[in-house]
Amino acid sequence: MKLRTYTMFALLTSILLLVGCSETQSSTNDQEETEQTTEAKMISHLKGETEIPENVEKVVALRPSYFDHLLTIGVKPAGVTAQAQYGGDYIPYLSDQLQGAEIVGSAAEVNLEKILEINPDLILVDDYTASQVYEDLEKIAPTIVLGASSDEERNDPDFWQQDLMKIAKIFDKEDLAKQKIANLEEKVAKANEKISNMDDNELAFLRIREKLIQIYPETTHPMVSMLYHDLGFEPADLTAPKERGDLSMEVIPELGADHIFLQVDSSGGPENYSSIQDSNLWKGLEAVENENVLKTDFWIYKAWGAIGRAQMIDEAMEYVNE
Numbered sequence: 001m002k003l004r005t006y007t008m009f010a011l012l013t014s015i016l017l018l019v020g021c022s023e024t025q026s027s028t029n030d031q032e033e034t035e036q037t038t039e040a041k042m043i044s045h046l047k048g049e050t051e052i053p054e055n056v057e058k059v060v061a062l063r064p065s066y067f068d069h070l071l072t073i074g075v076k077p078a079g080v081t082a083q084a085q086y087g088g089d090y091i092p093y094l095s096d097q098l099q100g101a102e103i104v105g106s107a108a109e110v111n112l113e114k115i116l117e118i119n120p121d122l123i124l125v126d127d128y129t130a131s132q133v134y135e136d137l138e139k140i141a142p143t144i145v146l147g148a149s150s151d152e153e154r155n156d157p158d159f160w161q162q163d164l165m166k167i168a169k170i171f172d173k174e175d176l177a178k179q180k181i182a183n184l185e186e187k188v189a190k191a192n193e194k195i196s197n198m199d200d201n202e203l204a205f206l207r208i209r210e211k212l213i214q215i216y217p218e219t220t221h222p223m224v225s226m227l228y229h230d231l232g233f234e235p236a237d238l239t240a241p242k243e244r245g246d247l248s249m250e251v252i253p254e255l256g257a258d259h260i261f262l263q264v265d266s267s268g269g270p271e272n273y274s275s276i277q278d279s280n281l282w283k284g285l286e287a288v289e290n291e292n293v294l295k296t297d298f299w300i301y302k303a304w305g306a307i308g309r310a311q312m313i314d315e316a317m318e319y320v321n322e
Contacts (some may be wrong), residue, residue, distance in 0.1 A: 043170060046127055046145040047134060053121050053142070056170055060104060060115050062125045064091045066146065068305025069164045070124075071097050072180050073173040079104040079118045093298050093308060112136050124167065144170075155242075157225030160304045180306045188230045191313050195320060196232030203227060204236035204257035204287075206247075207300070210268025213247040213276065215239060215255075223303035223312070231316060233259070252281045260287045261294045294319045 041052050060079035061067050070077050071094065079102040082088045088106075090098045102118055105111035107129050115123065115137070123143040125134070130145045137143040146163045148154035153162075161181055168177035195201060205224055207214040216224045217240045227233050237256030238247065247255075264273050276282050287293055296315065302308025 041170065043144055043166065045166070046147060046149055047130065047143075050142050050144055052144070052170060056121045058118060058120045059122045059124060060118060060120045060141075062104070062107060062110060062123070062129050063146075064094070064301050065160060065163065065304035066124045066126075066167065067091065067094050067098060068302075068307045069167045072164065072306045073168050073171060073176050075171055075173075077101050078120060079115060081106050081110070084108070091298065091301060093302055093311060110137075112140070116140055122170065155220045157219070157222045157229070160222055164306065184306050184309055187310060187313050188226075191317055192230065192232040194317070198320070200258035201233050202236045202256060202258045203233035204239060204255050204260050206260060206262040208262055208264045208269045208273045208276065210265065210272055212272075213249075213252075215245050215247055217242050217244055221300075221303070222309075223299050226303060226309065226312065227261070227316075231313070249276070249279055249281050252279075253284060255285060255287075257285070257287050258290075259292045259294070260285070261296050261299075263296050263298070263300055 041054070042049050043052055058078040059070065059075065061070060061077045062081050064081075064083070067077055067080055076097070080090065080098060082103045082105070083091050084106050089095070089103070090101070102114060104114040104118070107126070110129060110133050112133065120141045123137050123141050125137060125143060125145055127145055127147045130137070130143075134143060134145065144166075146166060148156075148159055153159050164177050164181070165174060168174045205216040205227060207216065215238055218228050218235045219225055220242050221244075228235050236258075238245070238251065238254060262273075264270055282288060294315075296312075298308075299312055302312050
C-alpha cells in the first residue's frame with residue numbers, strides 16, 4: 001500500500017511539473033509573440049496605417065522621387081516605373097544606379113503582372129497612381145501611399161524631406177537620411193554665399209514645351225524655391241510669386257533676366273526651342289546676348305530628392321564659375 005501511495009504521489013508530481021513547464025513554455029512563446037508584434041513597423045500614410053515586414057528586401061517604387069529617396073539611403077529598388085518622355089526607360093539622372101531594376105510600366109499605366117512577378121515586400125506609390133490601382137497593389141504587397149495631404153504641405157518646398165524620412169524609417173536608416181539632408185544644407189550654404197553676392201543675379205526659369213514657353217514662379221515648387229530662396233538668385237521681372245505662367249514671344253523682351261535657366265521637354269520642345277532661338281526678340285535679350293543661358297537637365301524632377309538637388313547645385317555652380 002505504501003509503495004502504491006508513493007508511486008501515485010511521484011506520478012502526480014511529474015504531471016504537475018510537466019504542466020508547469022508547459023505553462024512556462026507557453027508563457028515564453030506568448031511573450032516572444034508579443035515582442036515580435038511590438039517590433040513590427042506600423043507606417044502611417046495617406047491611406048491610413050499599414051504593417052510592413054520587419055526586413056524589407058524587395059521594394060517597388062512607382063515615382064521618380066522615391067527612387068531618389070531609396071538610393072539616398074543606399075537601397076536599390078527592385079522595380080521602378082519608366083518615364084515615357086524619355087523613351088520608356090529609367091529617369092536619366094538616376095539611370096546608372098537603377099540598372100537591373102525591373103521596369104513595371106509607368107505612373108499612368110502600372111504593370112501589375114510585372115510587380116507580381118517581383119513578389120515585393122513593399123510598394124511605394126504616390127496618391128495619383130494610388131487613386132487608380134491602390135486596391136490591386138494591396139493584394140500584392142503592403143503598400144505605402146506617400147505625398148502631401150494638404151495644400152499647405154503640397155506647397156512646402158521642403159516637404160520632400162518628410163517622404164525621405166518616412167522611407168528611411170522603414171529601413172531603420174533615419175540617421176543616414178538626416179546626415180544626407182545636413183550635407184545638402186552645407187552644400188546650399190556654400191553656393192548661396194557665392195550667388196547671393198553676385199551683382200547681376202536676376203534669374204528666370206523657363207520650360208520650353210511643344211507649343212508653349214512657361215515661366216516658373218518664385219515659390220510652390222521645390223526647384224524654384226531652391227533657386228530663389230536657398231541659392232540666392234533674385235526672380236526676374238516676369239516671375240510670379242506663386243503661379244506658373246505662359247509667355248508669348250511679344251512679352252519676352254520684358255523678361256528682365258540677367259540669367260535664363262531653361263528645361264526643354266523632349267516631346268515637341270526641341271522644335272519649339274529651335275524656333276524661339278531664331279527669333280530676334282529672343283536674340284535681343286540681355287541674358288542671350290551675354291550667353292547667360294543654361295539648358296538644364298531634368299531639374300523639375302531632380303528637385304524632389306537629395307541626389308537630384310545635389311546635382312542641381314553642382315550644375316548651377318559650374319555655370320556661375322565659368
